[in-house]
Amino acid sequence: MTSVPVFLCLTIVVATTAVSAAPLSGEQLAFDRGKGNCLTCHDIKGGDSPGNVGPPLAGMKARFPNRADLVAIVADETKRNPQTVMPPFRRNLILTEEEINAIVDFLYTQ
Amino acid sequence: MLRKISCDVLPIFMLVAAIVLGTAPPARAADTADPKAAFTAFRAYFTSRFPKVALDDFVNGPYSMDEGLRKQWKEIEEFPPYEFAVDKGKEMFAKPFANGRTYADCFPEKGISIRQNYPYFDTKSGQVITLELALNQCRQANGEKPLDETKDDMAALTAYMAFTSRGKRFDIKIPDDPRALAAWRKGEEYFYTRRGQLNFSCASCHVQSAGQHIRTEVLAPALGIMAAMPIYRSEWSGMGTTSRRFTTCNAQVRAVPLHPQDELYRDVEYFLTYMGNGLPVSGPGARP
Numbered sequence: 001m002t003s004v005p006v007f008l009c010l011t012i013v014v015a016t017t018a019v020s021a022a023p024l025s026g027e028q029l030a031f032d033r034g035k036g037n038c039l040t041c042h043d044i045k046g047g048d049s050p051g052n053v054g055p056p057l058a059g060m061k062a063r064f065p066n067r068a069d070l071v072a073i074v075a076d077e078t079k080r081n082p083q084t085v086m087p088p089f090r091r092n093l094i095l096t097e098e099e100i101n102a103i104v105d106f107l108y109t110q
Numbered sequence: 111m112l113r114k115i116s117c118d119v120l121p122i123f124m125l126v127a128a129i130v131l132g133t134a135p136p137a138r139a140a141d142t143a144d145p146k147a148a149f150t151a152f153r154a155y156f157t158s159r160f161p162k163v164a165l166d167d168f169v170n171g172p173y174s175m176d177e178g179l180r181k182q183w184k185e186i187e188e189f190p191p192y193e194f195a196v197d198k199g200k201e202m203f204a205k206p207f208a209n210g211r212t213y214a215d216c217f218p219e220k221g222i223s224i225r226q227n228y229p230y231f232d233t234k235s236g237q238v239i240t241l242e243l244a245l246n247q248c249r250q251a252n253g254e255k256p257l258d259e260t261k262d263d264m265a266a267l268t269a270y271m272a273f274t275s276r277g278k279r280f281d282i283k284i285p286d287d288p289r290a291l292a293a294w295r296k297g298e299e300y301f302y303t304r305r306g307q308l309n310f311s312c313a314s315c316h317v318q319s320a321g322q323h324i325r326t327e328v329l330a331p332a333l334g335i336m337a338a339m340p341i342y343r344s345e346w347s348g349m350g351t352t353s354r355r356f357t358t359c360n361a362q363v364r365a366v367p368l369h370p371q372d373e374l375y376r377d378v379e380y381f382l383t384y385m386g387n388g389l390p391v392s393g394p395g396a397r398p
Contacts, residue, residue: 040325050323
């Protein structure tokens with residue numbers, strides 16, 4: 001009888017370790033409330049209940065042919081537009097450079 | 111990781127806001143000349159941005175902005191989730207303290223139909239007195255322990271007091287005392303200052319982005335935002351006072367919340383309630 005709870009416990013530990021070890025994909029980072037959380041303010045294909053504070057994130061390659069421009073917006077849009085409500089993700093250490101790059105990769109598929 | 115963001119960019123931010131005014135929703139609804147001028151500009155900002163919303167309807171927050179939410183709200187109001195709090199507050203209000211006195215003894219008009227006059231600036235103590243602070247001062251003056259200012263019993267008391275004041279129009283005064291004007295200005299400054307890891311001011315959401323969606327939520331307009339307090343929030347599964355709203359707002363933008371009845375929070379409440387002068391008390395309210 002006692003072996004069942006122990007087994008369950010081990011399963012949970014393994015599962016948790018596996019989740020935290022794998023880096024989040026660009027899409028996961030964009031949807032995750034604790035990370036990019038882009039969906040809270042932007043419509044993104046494949047995301048449920050998007051917000052509309054910012055513009056929909058579609059046709060990104062055509063809108064931002066220069067990748068550095070898009071990276072700069074995610075990193076700190078207040079530099080370009082001091083009035084923006086968009087959080088400065090890099091400046092305020094919300095996202096790492098790698099995470100921003102993964103998000104931009106994902107956005108370029110939109 | 112939490113980091114407090116300095117606000118030294120604010121003057122530049124305001125200058126740019128003034129220059130581009132008209133091309134994008136302004137970050138400020140009003141410039142600080144004096145409270146009366148700020149009040150007029152603040153109201154005009156919201157009424158011109160939402161011309162279809164009746165002035166008195168702003169007190170209904172997100173429901174004034176979204177038809178779908180409004181329908182849900184009408185259904186919720188058939189069996190209001192704050193009703194239990196109103197009943198409990200009424201009972202508490204009538205029950206004498208150990209010394210035989212009651213809450214009614216501490217307030218003008220025995221505490222009935224007075225919500226519209228709170229918060230007020232007390233020229234004796236030189237500070238803003240909110241309803242929550244007045245209730246706790248009343249308890250302490252009568253030998254009782256103060257209540258948690260954010261929920262439960264406190265929210266029940268203010269729910270009852272708001273309920274008896276429904277429809278009364280807010281009438282917040284700035285007495286001829288430089289400290290009162292200073293409190294109002296400090297509240298205004300706090301309201302427009304960006305903070306927290308997410309770099310939001312109160313105005314970022316409730317002025318600049320009012321009526322817009324963050325996921326399924328609709329951001330309430332700042333005009334009349336105090337009128338429905340206290341509120342039952344489904345997100346909290348319970349009642350909350352203005353200070354509960356302020357502390358959770360700060361936490362949501364990843365800033366460090368102040369003490370629930372910190373002087374600054376009381377100043378913000380003073381500023382915001384003044385900006386909603388003339389609008390009717392709608393509290394207690396129900397919010398998603």
